Amino acid sequence: MRVAALRAAVAGEIEPAPLWNSSFISLWLVWFLFGFCTAPTQPLLPVYVDGVLHRPPLFTSLLSILYLVTGAIGAIIGGRVADSVGRKPTLLIGSLSGLFAGGIFLTHSVFFLIVLSLTAGFLQSIQSIGGQTYLMGAVRQSHLGTASALFFIGSTLGTSLGNGAAGPLLDHTSWNLLAIAIVATTLMVIAGAWLGLPKISVSTAQAVHAVNQHAGYLAIATRPEILLLLGIRLFPTFYWGMATLLLPLLLFRITHDPSTAATFSALSLSLAACCQLGTGRLADRIGRRKPAAVLTALIATISLITAGSTHALLPLFIAGTLGACSAWSLSVLMPGLIKELSHTGEEGRTLALTHFGWNSAKLTGALVGGSLVSLNSGMPFVIAGLLNALGCLMAILLLQRQQ
Numbered sequence: 001m002r003v004a005a006l007r008a009a010v011a012g013e014i015e016p017a018p019l020w021n022s023s024f025i026s027l028w029l030v031w032f033l034f035g036f037c038t039a040p041t042q043p044l045l046p047v048y049v050d051g052v053l054h055r056p057p058l059f060t061s062l063l064s065i066l067y068l069v070t071g072a073i074g075a076i077i078g079g080r081v082a083d084s085v086g087r088k089p090t091l092l093i094g095s096l097s098g099l100f101a102g103g104i105f106l107t108h109s110v111f112f113l114i115v116l117s118l119t120a121g122f123l124q125s126i127q128s129i130g131g132q133t134y135l136m137g138a139v140r141q142s143h144l145g146t147a148s149a150l151f152f153i154g155s156t157l158g159t160s161l162g163n164g165a166a167g168p169l170l171d172h173t174s175w176n177l178l179a180i181a182i183v184a185t186t187l188m189v190i191a192g193a194w195l196g197l198p199k200i201s202v203s204t205a206q207a208v209h210a211v212n213q214h215a216g217y218l219a220i221a222t223r224p225e226i227l228l229l230l231g232i233r234l235f236p237t238f239y240w241g242m243a244t245l246l247l248p249l250l251l252f253r254i255t256h257d258p259s260t261a262a263t264f265s266a267l268s269l270s271l272a273a274c275c276q277l278g279t280g281r282l283a284d285r286i287g288r289r290k291p292a293a294v295l296t297a298l299i300a301t302i303s304l305i306t307a308g309s310t311h312a313l314l315p316l317f318i319a320g321t322l323g324a325c326s327a328w329s330l331s332v333l334m335p336g337l338i339k340e341l342s343h344t345g346e347e348g349r350t351l352a353l354t355h356f357g358w359n360s361a362k363l364t365g366a367l368v369g370g371s372l373v374s375l376n377s378g379m380p381f382v383i384a385g386l387l388n389a390l391g392c393l394m395a396i397l398l399l400q401r402q403q
Contacts, residue, residue, distance in 0.1 A: 039162025079352025094127025102182030149280030241365025
């Protein structure tokens with residue numbers, strides 16, 4: 001620890017604190033509360049579009065696609081802002097997304113609904129960049145795996161509780177009051193974050209390095225390690241975008257019971273959260289590259305097993321659950337890998353590149369899965385399996401570069 005601190009001091013950096021420090025605890029609480037406040041916007045949007053605006057499901061699907069596109073653009077801008085302006089300001093700017101998301105349930109205009117939704121998607125990506133770069137600066141690398149797991153679990157927990165509270169509120173009130181509640185609580189959390197979230201300082205060395213990197217994203221993305229990292233991020237997300245869309249549908253086709261899909265979602269997310277924590281603790285002990293290689297290999301194998309199980313309930317249920325656990329566990333490794341592979345002062349832009357890839361791959365996976373499932377229900381997962389075999393190769397190459 002002393003050697004790491006001395007190296008950081010020579011480089012002009014500030015050595016982050018251990019896991020349980022005021023910055024991390026404050027960030028976790030803020031991230032949990034943001035998840036709680038804005039949770040209803042995604043699951044209730046299709047209901048609002050159908051029941052209030054009387055638009056078909058295709059409209060909601062197109063809106064979701066545009067949401068991911070604007071999110072990808074927001075990630076690129078958020079990475080530059082985080083590296084130049086700072087991590088806390090980036091988080092606060094992005095958190096305004098909750099105001100626009102809540103405003104969706106106040107409008108009866110399709111035009112304003114589109115504007116509000118796309119703005120929310122744009123800002124939400126900036127918020128994600130701000131939150132994860134703040135996390136990288138708040139916790140030492142040796143604790144970043146566990147911290148990342150707790151960070152993502154906090155968001156999931158907040159979202160679950162927020163959705164649970166939104167249902168009864170909407171049953172007894174109205175869409176307008178739900179929107180006002182989302183906006184009001186978001187404003188309170190933003191004010192609390194502004195006043196109570198400690199500032200993560202950017203050292204002189206970091207600032208100078210960031211200014212000197214005018215080549216920007218192209219210079220970062222063309223480094224061999226970053227190219228391998230992007231492959232590890234892209235291909236598993238392609239699988240997950242496809243699985244998120246197809247697995248509930250395929251389970252429903254087998255059982256003709258909507259509760260099966262709901263049970264699958266609840267169980268897989270609960271087990272995935274446990275696996276995230278275990279993966280984070282393991283990564284802090286042995287590093288992140290070996291678990292990344294194992295998890296990408298698992299996703300490739302699970303994809304091929306799923307391809308042959310689309311008409312069998314139990315194998316499909318098990319394969320889907322294992323796929324969710326593997327994909328979510330891999331996401332825990334990303335902050336640590338990004339911090340490890342980035343040059344000083346580039347963490348925001350490296351994260352932005354992976355987030356851009358995440359949005360693009362999730363959208364592509366959903367589109368490919370939706371297009372091919374009617375032709376052959378197993379074909380989409382065969383494609384995902386082959387792509388993730390390539391992702392596994394990239395993870396192995398990244399591991400070899402370390403050795």
